[in-house]
Amino acid sequence: MPLRSAQWYAGEDRNAYIHRAWMRRGRPADAFTGRPQIAIANTASDLTPCNAHLTAVAAAVRNGVYEAGGIPLELPVLSLGETQVRPTAMLWRNLAAMATEEMLRANPIDGVVLLGGCDKTIPALLMAAASVDLPSVVLPGGPMLTGTFQGSALGCGTDVWRLSEEVRAGTLSAEQFARSESAMIRSDGHCNTMGTASTMALVAEALGTIVPGVAGIPAPDSRLLEAAHRTGRLAVDLVAADRRPSTFLTKDSFHNAIVTLAAIGGSTNAVVHLLAIAGRLGVDLTIDDFDRIGARVPVLVDLQPAGRFLMEDLHRAGGLLAVLREVRDLLEPTARTVTGRRLVDYLDDVTVWDPEVIRPRSAPLVPEGGIAVLRGNLAPAGALIKPAAASPELLRHRGRAVVFDSIEDFHARIDDPALDVDADSVLVLRGCGPQGYPGMPEVSNMPLPRKLLARGVRDMVRVCDGRMSGTAYGTVVLHVAPEAAAGGPLSVVRTGDMIVLDAAARRIDVELSDEELATRTPAEATIAAYANPKRGWERLYVDHVRQADTGADLDFLVGSSGSAVSRESH
Template sequence: MVERRKSKDLRSSRWFAAEDLRGFGHRSRAMQMGYDTDDFLGKPVVAIINTWSDINPCHAHFRNRVEHVKRGVLQGGGFPLELPAMSLSENFVKPTTMLYRNLLAMEVEELLRCHPVDGVVLMGGCDKTTPATVMGAVSMNLPMIFLPAGPMMRGHVNGKIVGSGSDVWKYWAEKEAGNISEGDWRDIEAGIARSHGTCMTMGTASTMTLITEALGLSLPGASSIPAGDSAHPRMSAACGRRIVEMIWNDVTPSTILTRRSFENALVVHNAIAGSTNAIIHLIAMAGRAGVSLTMDDFDISARTTPVIANLRPSGAWLMEDFHIAGGTRALLNVLSPFLHLDEKTISGRTLGENLVGAKVFDNDVIRPLDKPISSIVGTAVLFGNLAPNGCVMKPAAAEARLLRHTGPALVFDNYDDMAKAINDPDLDVTPDHVLILRNAGPVGGPGMPEWGMLPIPRKLLHKGVRDMLRISDARMSGTSYGACILHVSPEAHVGGPLSAVRNGDLISVDVEARSLNLLVPDVVIAERMSSSSSPPPSSSRGFAGMFTRHVTQAHLGCDFDFLEGVEILPEPEIH
């Protein structure tokens, strides 16, 4: 039994309880804002990191949800302080929010370090805000709870249920093929995103929030609650109440996160055929917790974990259906044989205890272990002379014929060249070609944009082709699908083997054998690599310059080299 902390042990007491001139200053300035010493003195001070902004539709409801969190903190006997942080709107930030994930992680860590707070509720969900806020809070190691934004409502177009991202790509292919009118396209545009909240497909947002709950960092069942459900504000208030209790009992991330809790996250990632982006994020999150996680770990878990969440883009349903079918607790309960159920969670109970009474109400949405949605693995990690440090693919979302394929390369050195050429009716391309985009990785992008789902050439769309083998050192949206091989490491921009590919070279892919190879003699590859030159960085100033100088490669999580591992920094001096 952990001994309950005393008021004098609270970190915030260093600011507010000291009987000196600085203590006077801190208390008087709090009173300047209309607070009384009874509001904050001797009580846990809870930071609420709110990633709301006017340009983030996924977090539009956070402006209200923060009030529910505050209510819960006050009910629990704490003092809430909202600290706004960078919003990272996936829909609007250019060139990619991935460029700024580490910036938000640094902001969260420093917000917590420099302010008089004892614990934190992290409000995130839109793709990079989940790993970023968790990374920063784990590095600071104060008591923390992650509050997921929740998925939006199902989309509806002409009586059909549609999902963000996944169905957009499919309808766009039909539009490019001439099968959809402009009027139909406008109807889709108006009906596919009907409420606040994150993508309702199993994209990066829901993948990361489910993983975070599997790690034990969210309240049980929180990650599947739709943003517009009345259970969401109730869950938000519960986060506020629980964080106060966690502060008194000193429940920090270091007491929750272990190698075994990350193994639980791997199981969940593969069972949901989760976003390939999660590989980068989870490796980075593990690194902040001092846990070594590799690409091989993902593949080993994938080989033994059945894909049982029947959710788009790999399956049929959407997140609202998943929640109604039993949600995250039901999924975890089905996966119990693969999980370490004795791992601690922020609820104060073990993972297994959190699952007592969880039931599946729709066996098609959440399948039994013996009836997976596919016999194909959710994630595959490939190695070979094109990717000595690995690359990733989502086989369950690809056409089966492309899982073992050899074809000639069609190479694009950058996104603009690809975009100009791909719809040229004279483009020399066949369905057997392997489309390659390079110089789009962590440094080359910069920030590794979601360009990896290269569009099918228009001339092939007209012939009925809907999938091709595509390879890049970029990422792709978690809502995307197709035979896309991503995160090739090391990237071309830093001299990786992808820089050695020439048009017409044969590329061989064998997903079962986990191999990706350029069928060119090694001596030729080495000669080409030594003679290739990278384009200059897009920027050498500001954050982008710092990013390109310090970001690690995809197989290491794309964290900054100076933030890897665990380092307990001294508390700030109070002057």
């Protein structure tokens, strides 16, 4: 099969001359004849601190590509730093995917290595690869090493939420809190908890897009560079085999990703990302699949925020493949990986080295810990809850709604001593969905009222149309769809309405009749809080973003293009 790059470089005409001459710059003549051109789509950026080390990782990939006979071409792509960009990195996930797709399609590239780490970068890269359908392999940047403070390990993200609540409760001084800051981030790499970054790396491996055994290698570990070299070599082989995402990413692949998500106690954000990736491929995946496949899978990985340990411990204990060995009977055995081999073929020779970190099936961290999909008159298109991160006694609860129209409204009133709220109340935050904010920010795990924290309350039922960080915890009903800004029932809930959560029955309801719900209209303050951008990407996003239950992609990006061909120019 002729190389795609030959469309640019082959021949003796003026266009081929221009393409070769401008790229020559010291390369030998045979660089353009029969040698696969491998892009290294690199999300390294100083403003994406979790990905800043990927330039060094890219150098190891380059060596592997060269060694295998390819030509490596580093391609900086749009990078999203979860902790830095405002209002939320999720606002630009679709833009990053679209921009990467267009650059891969526009350039003389035969295959691509996708370098990601921080939360949105791996999902965006996979969405792009699925759409352009060039031979592609993901290389995750890996988690950071474990930091310590006052003799205890720090979970990146999770301990930020915990320590900040203790400051608000008056049990930790602001000075001690500030002192922990320099210990929180010990090294290069993304969050060391089972947050979205770790979750998406592990899930991407289960999906088959990463060389098995690579996801979870800590960022400073020299074995990551070894894996990078090996991945560069594989990228050249993928071109020769014409092994594109569409040739191995099937419904069975997503089945295995969902089993993995449950077994590792992964982030709820993986749901919206996997739905978006499946949508690009044309794979029929719904939120109900997450409940059907994963809800009763035991959580075996004892990591924060659901457990005790951190990603460095998971790697030491045997890594993802050791986890999957424990749930092998739940996996679809035919699903293949980017290497051409089946995922289950990699499970024969793995060992669990620490059964405290990776629990056996006979002694799980949580017997049924997958993400549960809720429906009811408050979420007709569905909502999510992560039982493993919730308080068991709150998974069935009835309480009076205390409603906030925006995150700004919430911040302005949550610590007001006069706020009519108690431990049984249900905090409701709306206007935080894909359209309403816009971008669906990670605000669903709302901080609790200061006056309740002072009384020892550490969890309450919370309901929101936004997301929450994978490093967060609590009894949080999130991704409520349709969102308030799209006319969902959440838009007409009032303070004082009774909210009923029954996770076992998969229900989230407001105690109002259908007739009452139908006659209510949103308050002026509710509507005024919705996003109303006038120009640029935000305007395009609000006009075209779909709801959370389908992956929050843009409507005109769903479905693979089925072609990596670009129109000729010059």
